[in-house]
Amino acid sequence: MSIFLDHNATTPLEPRVLDAMLPLLRGTHGNPASVHRFGREARVALDRARAQVAALVNAQPPQVMFTSGGTEADNLALRGAVHAAPRSRLLVSSIEHAAVQETADALAKDGWAVERIPVDSECRVDLPALEKLLDGGARLVSVMLANNETGAIQDVCAAAGLAHARGALLHTDAIQAAGKMPVDFTALGADLMTLSAHKLNGPRGVGALIRNRRVDLSPQITGGGQEQGLRGGTENLAGAVGFGVAAELARVELNARCRHLRALRDHLEAQLKQLSGVRIFAAHAERLPNTVQFAIDGYAGEWLVMELDRRGFAVSSGSACHSASGRPSHVLLAMGCNDTVARGAVRVSLGVENSVDDLDALLATLGAITARRRGAVAFA
Template sequence: MIYLDHNATTRCDERVLEAMLPYLSGMYGNPSSLYKLGRIARSAIDIAREQVAALIDASAARIVFTSGGTEANALALANARGVGLAISAIEHPSIFENAECYRRNFKYLQSLAVDRAGVLPLLSLDNVKWQVGDMASVMLANNETGLIQDVAAIAEHLSECGVNVHTDAVQALGKMPFSFKKLGVKLMSLSSHKIYGPKGCGALVVAEDFVLKPLQRGGDQEHGWRAGTENVVAIVGFGKAAELAKAEMGLRELRMLGLRTRLEQALRTIPGLVIFAEHAKRLPNTVQFGIPGINGEMLLMRLDQRNIAVSSGSACSASSGEVSPVLAAMGVDASLARSAIRVSLGKDNNETEIDQFVDALKASIAN
């Protein structure tokens, strides 16, 4: 199979699997237990916390492990205070559905409009009547188009109004270097399974001067920020995946950019094909495109018959048949949006796979 859907999930790296295995058998202690078996598990979590912190230039003490990006986003929005909450119009469902859920807690819940490339202009921030303590949630990289938002500039702009900025960095993690400290945000969400780690694990990163309230209670795990016995195996895997991502970041980026350039050159020869956010700053692994008059879901199924896995957009909206809210927010015409296909490359894809994909795509369009 040719797997080109790495923004949906990635295969666990063999080295990650190897690091995790002992914690599934011999080292099964509860990290809260005081005896040796417990202390072994505790120190494995501490190491993983350092590994994740190192990847994003954060302080390990300010990282809380969660069950994934969705929970990290939910925990972040549960900590929205002030009278207003604003989110960009192209956020993941785990942001906009949680924001909706908290709507009654706020005087205003505002959607921040993006331009045709998906970029959030700083000027549009001035349309909101911010008050000190409000929250804005703006993702670092978009899961569909790969668009990279200038979160540092947004956080700087909003810090003057005393607004707390959260960023969903789930898709940016491991694909581009960034520093939590330099971005200047108060909260950041991460996920393990997008970086060759196990599923069901993620983290929320909390700035030193932000007081986090827990969403679930019943134990003092994770500094009291997230009660419940830790998923030691997955946390160890996340840590190892983060360590590998840090060590291999430069190589992975170069390799994926090379493959994406090859892919885009071939795509441009297909009549009428449109690459979304083509000229904007994007993740090196992501390209989303539309072909007028073609049904994206149908194309996806034809590619699947040829043993090629791609997505029509976000995995979460793939089954609903609705037009992608991300493309809608960018002003993409509904029929073109319905033709969308997202290719997201991974560290182990190669040129032959790209060429085979392009051949299969052309054949699938033809019949």
């Protein structure tokens, strides 16, 4: 049995969420677009899920559009917003998830003007730099609420204020933040916000784009008129219902979960610092209560991840979506880390089911690995 410490990649499904989903997988359930009773019941279930997701981030239910996941929602936000305003400019922070980064790259290839907003060495978006970039005009600014690698929380409220003052829209990818900190769509002043179910103990394959309805979006998947015409395709009913329940649980249990995660994280960090040559990234930034990204001097992150994996610990070196590429983290590079330091990164991301024992086992194993290899050339 391995110990799962990679919750920023995905989270195990909450049993209560599974219980809510199973009847939908087993019974006869209609297409929500059908007019008969099966279809109506499906629609009622979908509407309840929409209200639950809305409540998690203090949005209105009609502002919630279900998608096949966070990546699709990020794509819809960026492409949808710029396609609705020809020849417009797009500003994205340099620490965004690949779903935003690569969409921005693709838009740049198609001739849209795309600029990156820099961050400081603590992984915080440089607001004065954003302000300067906004002088050139922009349709959309995309700044994530919490970074998936370091856990650093961004001042999205301030970024929204700057964007709005220049007539730009603000999109925030809140995939990592939701369920791990209070998220208030309305108070943040965001126009678009991305959520994902499987990062908050919901099912994979379902996400949402929260949209302030004055924002014009051009649909990216057409056909059937679902989700207010912005996202065609028969809804993933069981997925949406699971997302709804997961969101409700995350909302109700938020404080307890955060306390638990923070206590674990503080314990882990305090103990990590006892090992020699440990550097914790974004240590001085406000961070998510569950995320620690660190490097141990002289060790390659990929190697540590593999050694831990062999011993039954699932951690990562950064974003799961890039684990196959072998490239150093673009987030750490953006923070000004050099290539060697960036390649040293190991990310531990905790979940509600983790315990102090899990962490003590991890720490003991890390201690053993590094003691054995201390002094050896770790960069193979």
